[in-house]
Amino acid sequence: MSSPELDEILLDLHRFAGTAKTLSALQEFCVNLIAARLPSYNWVGFYMLDPADSAMLVLGPFHGAPTPHVRIPVTEGICGAAVAQGETVIVDDVSADPRYLACSLETRSEIVVPIRVRGKIVGEIDIDSHELRAFGAGDRRFLEQCAEIVSRFIESGPHSA
Ligand code: SME
8 A cells, every 4th residue: 555545544534633523423534534545454443441441342433344342351352462462463364363353254364553542542443354464564654643643632632422
């Protein structure tokens, strides 16, 4: 994926974040924008830590096939691993990773990027691809910048519900 195309997505997301009324509106915009522009990103969604239970991730806005994993303990899955490790996790081949929780039989690779607010992880962006090894250093940089935009939006709150 060319970097001008990724830069344009970041610019659109940044602009929308300047006017979004709620976090959910920004998240909805983000998943729809990314899924529409990047064909190898087949499932795009947010998991946020449950404010009442910081050991549990809860599914937020997403674009793609419905998933049975609406709540994921931080001790499970690639999603849990990104919180536990406190960093982005890339899995080139999900069939070779015992941590993987299946959402769709078509998924071949996955990237999960933490979102931090004032240094603390509050959630993550999760992307699945039907292609093996779909995510490299450029995708990681791009998605970490998306996470940063969401993070700055939350930090600039409170926003209406
Ligand atoms: N694959 C994730 C679960 C979420 S679904 O992909 C949407 C995991 O292993 O944590």
